[in-house]
Every structure is written in structure tokens, then in C-alpha cells.
Amino acid sequence: AAGNKIQDIEPEPHYVRFPARYDSCLAVSAINDADIKYWWSEAGPEIDLAAPTGDACGGEGQWTLDVMGDYGYNPSAFDICGPDDSVVYHCPEGANDADYMCCFGGTSAAAPLVAGVVSLLLSRDSNLTRLQIHDILQQSAQRALEIDSIVNPPETDRGWGRVDAFRAVLSIVHGDVNNSGDVIDLSDLSALVSYLTGGGFVPYPSIRLADINCSGGVINLSDLSALISYLNGGPPPVKPCYKYE
Incomplete structure (x- = not known):
């Protein structure tokens, strides 16, 4: 989590917070549903x-x-923040189940989404290294x-862009034509032949x-040849x- 300290009014320099600022960590900023960085989310290189x-x-x-029962955050879900300490929010009416939190926000809520994508990657390839995961x-x-659009990544507000779980996982499963999650074998070859010959798959x-060859173009005999090889x-x-595409 890059941090939300930019919302503070103290005259302090604003920067990506520890430990997100370390090179070995992934620093995650917070964006809204229009992909705009929230004003309180820290920015930086x-x-x-x-x-x-x-x-x-x-x-x-x-x-x-949330914490199970009546001791968590949700029973009285509100917060007061901003320069004038005037913002208060509550869970939607009828959504006051004390075992759940309805308004988890900030970079503390953005970072776990990225962690979830990392889990998806490792579930498909447990041998991925930290550097490989960062790159993916x-x-x-x-x-x-x-x-x-982000033309020249990384930018100081949103880095390389909005995390994309589908694209991240798709990038490491080429060759698993039937999407079995298992080793690439003759069943994948059979599926590819069926697709290329109009067999319905x-x-x-x-x-x-x-x-298979990461051409980005039409799936054709060169992919079949690469898989056979x-x-x-x-x-x-x-x-x-x-x-x-």
C-alpha cells in the first residue's frame, strides 16, 4: 500500500510510504472506477x-x-477525515452484518487486490520468482x-497501469490449450487440432x-508446429x- 498520508494537513513532504517504497516491494496506488488516482493516495516514482x-x-x-461479532469495525462504520474533518460514511441501509466490513478503502484495500492476483499467478506456476511476478x-x-491512457509507463500516479488479473494469468498459460491447469500434453495438441480444423473446440x-509462439496473430499451423516440437x-x-488481442 503506497499510503494515504497525502490527506493529512501537516506541512510534511509526501512520498510513498515504508515498506512500499523499497525496490523489492510492489507499491500500489488507489484509483476510482474511472481509473483516476484518489487525491489522498501517495504518488512517486x-x-x-x-x-x-x-x-x-x-x-x-x-x-x-470483519472481526466476527460485535467487536469489529462494521457495527458503527464511519470515518472522519479530510482537511476539515467533515466526512462521515456508513454502510448501505440493510447491510449492517457485523461480520462484514462494507467500506474498506484507501490503499489498504487496493493492495490486497494485487496480492490476490499474485496468488492466482502462483496457483498456476508455483516456480515464479519475485522478479518474474513483478514483470508479469x-x-x-x-x-x-x-x-x-498511460503512454510512457511508469507514471508517478498509477505506475504501469491498473492491475489486470485476466491478462496477468493469461500471459503464463500459453500452450495449455484446453485450460486444464495440468501439464501441456497430447490433450492440448488434440484440442489445437480440433480448433484449427473446425472440429468445434x-x-x-x-x-x-x-x-504457442506468441505471435499475437491468427492461430495457425505455426502454432501447431511449435506445440508438436x-x-x-x-x-x-x-x-x-x-x-x-
Whole structure:
């Protein structure tokens, strides 16, 4: 979490907070549903990614588990913040289940979304290193945003872009044509042949699963040749692959 200290009124320098500012960490800023960084979210050259969250100073936020029973945050969910200490917010009417928190916000809510994407990546490839994960998250981040685009990443507000779980996982599963989650084998070859010959099989959730050579173009015989080569001891499918169209 990059931190929300920019909301403070004390005359202090604003910067990405510890430990997010360390090179070995991923620093996550907070954006709204229009992909605009919240004014209170810290910015700086250390920012790697942005993730959506609720407003740390009012409005609805992320839903999450609360302390079970009456001792958590949700029974009286409110906060007062901002320069004039005037913002108060509550859970929506009828949503006062004490076991859940309705307005988890700030960069503290944005960062766990990125952590969840990391978990998805490791569930498909437990051998990924920290540096590989950093690269995958940065290169797969969505830069064509709601109202503008990030042309020369990283930028100080949103880093490499909005974290994108689908693109991140897709980048490391090329070759798993049938999306079984298992090793790439003859069943994937059979699925690719079926797709290329109009046999009815279509790679799901994306035909990029069959883009064995990471060309980004039409799936064709060159992908079939690459998969056959791999199954006969040749080079593996190209991944991570950052071709999504």
C-alpha cells in the first residue's frame, strides 16, 4: 500500500510510504472506477501499479470480512477525515452484518487486490520468482484506462497501469490449450487440432491459449508446429506472452 498520508494537513513532504517504497516491494496506488488516482493516495516514482478501491474519505468501499461479532469495525462504520474533518460514511441501509466490513478503502484495500492476483499467478506456476511476478504484473497491467491512457509507463500516479488479473494469468498459460491447469500434453495438441480444423473446440476463455509462439496473430499451423516440437523435446511455448488481442 503506497499510503494515504497525502490527506493529512501537516506541512510534511509526501512520498510513498515504508515498506512500499523499497525496490523489492510492489507499491500500489488507489484509483476510482474511472481509473483516476484518489487525491489522498501517495504518488512517486516508486509506484508500480494502481488498483481500484473505495474512497478513504467517504463513500462506499470494498467489502471484506470483519472481526466476527460485535467487536469489529462494521457495527458503527464511519470515518472522519479530510482537511476539515467533515466526512462521515456508513454502510448501505440493510447491510449492517457485523461480520462484514462494507467500506474498506484507501490503499489498504487496493493492495490486497494485487496480492490476490499474485496468488492466482502462483496457483498456476508455483516456480515464479519475485522478479518474474513483478514483470508479469507490470507488463500485463491495463494502460488503456477509462478516460485516458498511460503512454510512457511508469507514471508517478498509477505506475504501469491498473492491475489486470485476466491478462496477468493469461500471459503464463500459453500452450495449455484446453485450460486444464495440468501439464501441456497430447490433450492440448488434440484440442489445437480440433480448433484449427473446425472440429468445434475453441480455446476458452481466450484463443491466446493456443498462441504457442506468441505471435499475437491468427492461430495457425505455426502454432501447431511449435506445440508438436515442444512435445517432442523442443523449446516450450513462449511465456510470459503479453499479446492479448
